[in-house]
Amino acid sequence: MSRLASRVPGASKRLAPDEDELCNVCKSSRYLNPDMRFLVNPECYHKMCESCVDRIFTHGPAPCPLAGCNKTLRKARFRTQTFEDLKVEREVDIRRRIAKAMNKQESDFERLIDYNNYLEIVEEVTWNLILNIDVEETERKLRLWEEAQKAELNPNATFRRVTDQPEASQLSDSSHVVLKKGGTQRRALATSSGNTSTPSGTEESGKRDTGFVFQGLKKRKLPPPEKAFDPFDGWSIEPQYYALQENHNYQWLTTYDSDPAYFAGGWQTRDYYSRMMEEAFGGMCIFLEDEKVAPLGSGDDDVGTQNAANAAIGMKDVVMDDVF
Amino acid sequence: MGVSPAVSPHLAVPGAKAPPNASVKAKTLAILNNSRSIPTPDGLSRATTPGDGTADLAEMMNNDVREQFVSGARLGEGTYAIVYRGHFRHDPSKLVAIKKMKVNVDYRDGITMDSYREMKYLQELTTHPNIIRLHAVFTSKDQNINLVLEHLPKGDLEGLWKDSKTSYTREDIKAWSAMLCQAVWFCHENHVLHRDIKGNNVLIAADNTLKLADFGLARSFSEPGRPMTCNVITRFYRPPELLLGASHYGGCVDVWSTACVIAELATRAFFLPSETDLQQLTVITDLFGIPTEADWPGISKLRHWEVSFKGAAPKRPQPLSHWRQRLPLMGDDGIDLLRAMMTMDPAKRLNARDVLKHPYWTNLPRPTKKENLPQQGGNPEKKMGEDLKRRGGEVETGRTDKVARKLNFGA
Numbered sequence: 001m002s003r004l005a006s007r008v009p010g011a012s013k014r015l016a017p018d019e020d021e022l023c024n025v026c027k028s029s030r031y032l033n034p035d036m037r038f039l040v041n042p043e044c045y046h047k048m049c050e051s052c053v054d055r056i057f058t059h060g061p062a063p064c065p066l067a068g069c070n071k072t073l074r075k076a077r078f079r080t081q082t083f084e085d086l087k088v089e090r091e092v093d094i095r096r097r098i099a100k101a102m103n104k105q106e107s108d109f110e111r112l113i114d115y116n117n118y119l120e121i122v123e124e125v126t127w128n129l130i131l132n133i134d135v136e137e138t139e140r141k142l143r144l145w146e147e148a149q150k151a152e153l154n155p156n157a158t159f160r161r162v163t164d165q166p167e168a169s170q171l172s173d174s175s176h177v178v179l180k181k182g183g184t185q186r187r188a189l190a191t192s193s194g195n196t197s198t199p200s201g202t203e204e205s206g207k208r209d210t211g212f213v214f215q216g217l218k219k220r221k222l223p224p225p226e227k228a229f230d231p232f233d234g235w236s237i238e239p240q241y242y243a244l245q246e247n248h249n250y251q252w253l254t255t256y257d258s259d260p261a262y263f264a265g266g267w268q269t270r271d272y273y274s275r276m277m278e279e280a281f282g283g284m285c286i287f288l289e290d291e292k293v294a295p296l297g298s299g300d301d302d303v304g305t306q307n308a309a310n311a312a313i314g315m316k317d318v319v320m321d322d323v324f
Numbered sequence: 325m326g327v328s329p330a331v332s333p334h335l336a337v338p339g340a341k342a343p344p345n346a347s348v349k350a351k352t353l354a355i356l357n358n359s360r361s362i363p364t365p366d367g368l369s370r371a372t373t374p375g376d377g378t379a380d381l382a383e384m385m386n387n388d389v390r391e392q393f394v395s396g397a398r399l400g401e402g403t404y405a406i407v408y409r410g411h412f413r414h415d416p417s418k419l420v421a422i423k424k425m426k427v428n429v430d431y432r433d434g435i436t437m438d439s440y441r442e443m444k445y446l447q448e449l450t451t452h453p454n455i456i457r458l459h460a461v462f463t464s465k466d467q468n469i470n471l472v473l474e475h476l477p478k479g480d481l482e483g484l485w486k487d488s489k490t491s492y493t494r495e496d497i498k499a500w501s502a503m504l505c506q507a508v509w510f511c512h513e514n515h516v517l518h519r520d521i522k523g524n525n526v527l528i529a530a531d532n533t534l535k536l537a538d539f540g541l542a543r544s545f546s547e548p549g550r551p552m553t554c555n556v557i558t559r560f561y562r563p564p565e566l567l568l569g570a571s572h573y574g575g576c577v578d579v580w581s582t583a584c585v586i587a588e589l590a591t592r593a594f595f596l597p598s599e600t601d602l603q604q605l606t607v608i609t610d611l612f613g614i615p616t617e618a619d620w621p622g623i624s625k626l627r628h629w630e631v632s633f634k635g636a637a638p639k640r641p642q643p644l645s646h647w648r649q650r651l652p653l654m655g656d657d658g659i660d661l662l663r664a665m666m667t668m669d670p671a672k673r674l675n676a677r678d679v680l681k682h683p684y685w686t687n688l689p690r691p692t693k694k695e696n697l698p699q700q701g702g703n704p705e706k707k708m709g710e711d712l713k714r715r716g717g718e719v720e721t722g723r724t725d726k727v728a729r730k731l732n733f734g735a
Contacts, residue, residue: 231502231685235452237513256548264622265570266577266670271545275515 023049025056025065039078042093044071045086053078094129098122101146104217114216121212144211152220239274241281248273390462393472395422400709404438407709409475419475420459423712424468438540439469445516445542446471454507456527456537473712476537477530479704480711481585482523485592492698494590494653498684499691500534501586507536508582509676512575515545519556521581523588524711528704532697537711545574554627557581559604560594564615565670567605569627576670579679583665590653605632612668613641620669657684 021030023038025048030036037050046066056062057075064071083089102122109115128138247254247269256262257269395410405425412418425439435443446458457474464470481500484490504526511518520541527535546552551571557563563580565573587595596611598604614633617624623633647659654662661684667673674682685691 229502229686229690231505231680231682232509233453233502233506235506235510237510253548260622260625261570262548262572263671264620264626265565265573266673267546267548267570267572268574268671269548271515271574272548275545278515 023047023052025049025052037080040081040086040089041071041073041078042090043073043077044069045090047081047086091130095126098126098129098142101142101149104214108218109214110216110218114214118214118217121214141211144209146211148210155222239277239281241284242277244270244274244277246270386462389460390464390470392460393420393422393462398709399706400711400713402710402713405713407712409705410472419477421473421475421708421712423471423473424464425471427466427468435469439471441542442471442539443469445511445539445544449511449514449516449539452507452510454503454534454536455510456535473537474529474535476527476535476708477705478528478532479700479702479707480524480528481526481534481589483704483707484528484698484700485523485589487700487702489701490698493692494655494658495689495692496697497586497589497653498658498689499694499697500589502680502685502691503534504536504582504585505676505679507534508575508578509680511536511542512578512676516542517545517575518542518578518581520558521578521585522558522561523585524558524714526585527708527711528700532694532699538714546572548572559601560584560597562601562604563670564605564608564612564668565626567601567608568623568629568632570670571627573670575676576673579665579673579676580670582676582679583662586665587651587654587662590651590658602632608668609639611642611646612666614639615668621671623669655684655687657682657687660684 021036023029023036024046028036028049028051038047039050039053040047041064044064044066046064046069048065052065053075056065057073057078061072061074063069064073081089083092102118102125104115104118106112106115109118125138125142128134253269253272256267392413393410394413394416395408397409399407399409399421401407403426405423408422408424410420410422412420425436443458443461446456449455450458456476459472459474461472462470481504484492504521508518508521516539518536518539518541520538521536525536525538527537529535541556543552552573554566554569554571554573557566557577561581561584563577566577584595596604596607598607614636615623616638623629644659647663648656651659651662661674661679661682664674664682665679
C-alpha cells in the first residue's frame with residue numbers, strides 16, 4: 001500500500017487508503033487492477049469503477065446500485081471527477097449551472113442596490129440547492145427563469161411549456177430521466193401538463209411566471225429590425241429647382257434624335273438636357289461661405305454639400321429689389 | 325452636388341501661351357487645390373510681403389499642401405506613374421497613396437491628359453463612398469504632379485477572383501456588384517463617363533468598401549456635334565458600339581463594362597476574353613448573336629459595320645440555358661440583370677439608374693454586410709500600387725506592357 005500511496009501523491013488523508021482505492025459496487029481494488037478508473041455521475045455523486053459502469057449501464061438507464069440511492073443513472077453522464085472532494089465537485093457543478101442561467105450584469109439594473117439584491121437572491125438559490133433546502137420549489141423557479149430568458153433572447157422560437165414536475169432532480173432539468181420512448185413520453189407529458197393546468201392558466205392570464213422577479217431589472221431592448229437593402233445606399237440625386245421633361249423640343253436638338261450616328265451609339269438627347277439643366281441651375285442657393293470645405297485632412301467628407309443642402313431647405317424666396 | 329469648381333478648360337493646352345516657367349504648374353494646381361484647402365492666414369501674409377521676392381502665392385500654397393503629407397515606401401512603378409505609400413504629417417496613422425505622375429514627353433510643359441482628367445473628375449466625384457478619394461494635388465520639386473489618393477490596402481476585384489485561396493458566395497457577389505453599380509450610377513448622375521471600368525480599377529478599402537479608381541480616361545457626357553473617341557475602355561470590357569466605331573455614345577458603355585466585371589466575379593474568369601479588337605467583336609457575337617437592323621436600329625450606319633457584319637452569316641444568340649450553366653452563382657434574377665446590362669443595342673440597354681432599380685438587389689439572398697466580406701490573401705497593398713500606376717486602357721499582356729499606348733483623343 002505504501003507503494004501505491006507514493007504513486008498517488010494527492011491521495012486523501014481523510015479516507016482510509018483502502019476506501020479510496022476500492023470500488024463500492026464490486027469491491028475490487030486498485031491493488032489487483034492498477035489501471036482501474038473511478039467515475040461519478042452528477043446525479044448522485046456515488047463513485048464506482050469503470051467496469052461496473054460498463055456492466056450496469058451499457059444497456060440503458062438503470063438505478064444506482066448503491067443501497068439507499070434510488071437515482072436513475074445513464075452511462076453517458078458518468079465522468080471522472082475533477083476535484084478530490086466530491087462535495088466540492090457538486091458545489092462547482094451547481095454554481096456552474098446557476099451562473100449559466102442567472103447571468104445578469106450590473107449594467108442590466110437600474111441601480112446598484114438592485115444589482116446587489118439580485119446577487120443576494122442568486123447566492124440564496126445556490127445555497128438552497130447545495131444544502132438541499134426547498135429543492136423542488138427552487139428547481140421549478142430556476143427552470144421557469146431559464147425558459148423566460150431563452151424566450152426573451154429569441155422571441156420567435158416556440159418553447160415547450162415547462163411543466164413543474166414534482167419529482168425534481170437535484171441538478172438540472174435535462175437530468176430528470178425519461179425512461180420510456182415516444183408514445184409513453186408524450187402521454188406522460190399530456191397528463192402532467194393536465195395536472196398542472198391551474199398554475200399555468202393563471203400565468204397565461206396575467207404576466208408569464210418567470211420564476212423570479214427582480215426589482216429594477218431593465219427590460220432587454222430588442223435590436224431594431226434590419227432594414228430592406230437599399231441599392232442606392234441612401235443617396236438620391238433629384239433636381240431641386242427644375243423638372244426634367246421627357247422632351248424639351250428644341251429644333252436644333254431634335255435633329256440629333258433622328259440621326260443614326262447618334263442614336264445607334266447610344267447617345268441620348270435626354271442626357272444632354274439633364275446636363276444642361278443641371279449646369280444652368282447648379283449654382284442656385286449655393287453660397288461660398290457655406291460651401292467652403294473644412295481644412296484638408298479633417299476627414300469630414302460631405303460638409304460642403306451638407307451645408308448647402310441645409311441652406312437650401314431653410315431658405316425663403318429671395319426678394320429681389322429693383323437695383324435700378 | 326454643386327457645379328465643378330472653377331477649373332479653366334484651357335489648362336491642359338501644353339505650353340501654348342506661357343513660356344516653360346517653373347511655377348506654371350504650381351499656379352494651375354493652386355487653383356485646383358483652392359477648392360479643397362484654405363491656405364493658412366500666415367501663408368497668405370507671407371506670400372504678399374514684398375520682402376521675399378522669389379516665392380509667389382501659388383508656390384506658397386503648393387508648399388502648404390505638400391507639407392501636409394509625408395511620402396513613404398514605393399508601392400509600384402510604371403511607365404506612367406510611381407505610387408508611394410504616405411501619410412498625413414499631423415497624423416501618421418492616416419495613410420494615403422501618393423501617385424506621382426512622370427513627366428510625359430508629349431506634354432513636357434503642361435499637364436498630361438490623363439492626370440488632368442483624373443484631377444478634374446475625381447474632385448467632383450470624390451464625395452461618394454464608392455469612388456476613390458482625392459485628398460489633394462501638389463507638385464513636387466521636379467515639377468511632377470502628385471495626386472494624393474485614398475490608401476486602399478486590400479487589393480482589387482480582379483485579384484480577388486484570381487486568388488484561388490479566396491472563396492466567396494453569391495451574397496458577396498451581390499454586395500460587391502451593388503457597390504460598383506452605385507459608383508457608376510454616381511458618375512453618370514454627375515454626367516461623367518468613366519470609360520475604363522474593369523476589375524483592376526475597382527480597389528478595395530480597408531473596411532471592404534469597393535472604390536472605383538483611375539479616372540484617367542473619364543470625360544463628361546458629350547455635347548451634340550462633338551465626337552468622342554471610340555478607342556477607349558480596355559478590350560475585354562469594350563461594348564459593341566465602340567467596337568463598331570460609334571463616336572457618339574452615352575453612359576451605356578460603362579454599364580456594359582460593369583456587367584462584364586460582375587460576370588467575371590461570378591465565373592472567376594474573364595467573361596469575354598479575346599486577343600485582338602477584331603476578335604473581341606467575334607467573341608461578343610458568339611454569345612449575343614449578330615444584331616440586325618431590327619434588333620439594333622441604325623447599326624448599319626456605324627463606321628465599322630460594313631467591315632464587321634456586312635454579308636456575315638447570321639448568328640443566333642445563346643439561349644438562357646447557356647447563361648444559367650455559365651453563371652450558376654447569379655441566379656435567374658441576376659442573369660436577367662446581366663442580360664439587360666449587356667443588351668447589344670445601347671439604346672435598349674439599362675442605364676445606371678435603372679440597373680440599381682432592378683429587383684435583383686432587393687431579392688433574397690440579401691447582400692453580405694461589408695464587414696463580413698471575404699478578403700484576399702497575400703500582399704494586396706502592392707496590388708494597389710500596380711493598379712494606380714497603370715495607364716488607362718492598358719491590358720497586362722506581358723510583352724508590350726512597358727510600351728506606352730498612344731490614344732488619339734482628338735478623334
